[in-house]
Amino acid sequence: MIQAGILGATGYAGQQLIWFLLRHPSIRLNFLSSHNHTDISFHHIYQQYAGFIQNVCIDMHAAEEKLSDIDVLFIALPHGKAFDITKKALDLGVKVIDLGADFRLKSADAYKAWYGLEHEAEHLLSTAVYGLPEIYRDQIPTASLVANPGCYPTASILALAPLLKNHLIDPASIIIDAKSGVSGAGRAANIATLFTECNESIKAYGVASHRHTPEIEEILATLYGKELVISFTPHLVPMNRGILATCYGNLLEKQSQSQLYEIYNAYYQDEYFVRIVETLPETRWVKGSNLCDIGVKVDERTGRVIVVSAIDNLIKGAAGQAVQNMNLMFGFKEQESLDVLSMTP
Ligand SMILES: NC(=O)C1=CN([C@@H]2O[C@H](COP(=O)(O)OP(=O)(O)OC[C@H]3O[C@@H](n4cnc5c(N)ncnc54)[C@H](OP(=O)(O)O)[C@@H]3O)[C@@H](O)[C@H]2O)C=CC1
Numbered sequence: 406m407i408q409a410g411i412l413g414a415t416g417y418a419g420q421q422l423i424w425f426l427l428r429h430p431s432i433r434l435n436f437l438s439s440h441n442h443t444d445i446s447f448h449h450i451y452q453q454y455a456g457f458i459q460n461v462c463i464d465m466h467a468a469e470e471k472l473s474d475i476d477v478l479f480i481a482l483p484h485g486k487a488f489d490i491t492k493k494a495l496d497l498g499v500k501v502i503d504l505g506a507d508f509r510l511k512s513a514d515a516y517k518a519w520y521g522l523e524h525e526a527e528h529l530l531s532t533a534v535y536g537l538p539e540i541y542r543d544q545i546p547t548a549s550l551v552a553n554p555g556c557y558p559t560a561s562i563l564a565l566a567p568l569l570k571n572h573l574i575d576p577a578s579i580i581i582d583a584k585s586g587v588s589g590a591g592r593a594a595n596i597a598t599l600f601t602e603c604n605e606s607i608k609a610y611g612v613a614s615h616r617h618t619p620e621i622e623e624i625l626a627t628l629y630g631k632e633l634v635i636s637f638t639p640h641l642v643p644m645n646r647g648i649l650a651t652c653y654g655n656l657l658e659k660q661s662q663s664q665l666y667e668i669y670n671a672y673y674q675d676e677y678f679v680r681i682v683e684t685l686p687e688t689r690w691v692k693g694s695n696l697c698d699i700g701v702k703v704d705e706r707t708g709r710v711i712v713v714s715a716i717d718n719l720i721k722g723a724a725g726q727a728v729q730n731m732n733l734m735f736g737f738k739e740q741e742s743l744d745v746l747s748m749t750p
């Protein structure tokens with residue numbers, strides 16, 4: 406039995422992680438941490454767990470004392486909070502999966518530029534593995550520290566990877582127009598995510614400045630083999646969950662619809678969690694699952710390819726992907742506890 410500790414268990418990502426770990430036959434939840442709900446039973450905060458989970462939330466200090474009791478630490482804290490505890494956990498031989506952004510970028514300078522914070526564990530950046538199994542599966546099983554990707558980067562990178570790996574588009578032409586449900590902003594109180602502020606409205610935000618831009622660029626550049634820059638515009642839409650990323654690129658040579666489908670199907674042929682769909686993806690068909698649906702359309706008139714991807718931001722965009730990484734790190738079946746389908750409607 407693997408002992409797991411969860412920091413930030415009371416957040417949306419942490420709660421979703423618990424939902425999956427409870428189904429896992431080889432995992433025991435050792436501790437759950439919270440900031441504002443310490444000494445409160447987890448099932449009093451998320452009442453669907455009544456009768457299923459007995460843990461009482463503890464604070465970060467108490468969690469730190471329990472590090473030597475666990476095999477894996479999941480960190481679902483706001484960015485900037487993972488440095489110290491990650492160092493301590495790794496020193497004790499505990500494997501770490503960080504759902505936040507603290508170990509995703511390879512350079513501390515880039516982290517400072519986009520997150521406005523000094524990186525306090527720079528020496529770990531070269532050892533952290535970017536936890537997108539469809540791209541880095543070979544490195545994850547031996548990793549001690551996995552940086553779980555952001556939700557928008559997961560949807561965007563999976564959508565564009567086959568085009569860049571096969572050098573089919575001009576990288577300077579990439580535009581990603583993405584929409585997220587409100588749970589992407591977390592559970593903490595915030596005026597911008599009040600029902601009355603975001604219901605019946607859609608807005609772009611972080612235009613030309615969103616912190617997921619360098620993360621997407623870094624991984625796409627690795628796939629392409631050369632530096633590149635993209636335009637990325639996220640939008641907030643009035644739904645609880647889901648990300649839809651619509652990605653545009655100029656084709657370097659004429660490609661037919663069926664050629665591109667063949668390329669996508671070949672690229673993802675062994676991937677359980679990626680479905681190449683003939684219709685266009687919709688968030689409702691992946692909501693509640695660890696799946697990423699991808700649809701591809703050639704616009705012959707403009708010479709562009711338009712790729713649409715859909716994920717559940719809290720699952721393939723966070724907790725599901727974290728469990729997928731844990732399964733790989735501990736030698737479990739990659740799909741263990743993750744093969745659930747959307748229950749829509
Ligand atoms: N929401 C999403 O779709 C995604 C989120 N992520 C990342 O996962 C991480 C968690 O996100 P999310 O669950 O949405 O956020 P939430 O705001 O919902 O949860 C944050 C969690 O961290 C705890 N916390 C807050 N501040 C502190 C602090 N100073 N010290 C210790 N604990 C603290 C909170 O405790 P309490 O509840 O007691 O306040 C809560 O458990 C973030 O890094 C986020 O960027 C990644 C991909 C997708």
Ligand SMILES: CC(=O)N[C@@H](CCC(=O)OP(=O)(O)O)C(=O)O
Binds near residue numbers: 506557591641
């Ligand atoms: C709707 C919304 O606000 N979404 C979040 C992204 C959530 C996520 O993946 O954030 P991390 O990179 O911090 O893990 C945002 O745009 O900041």
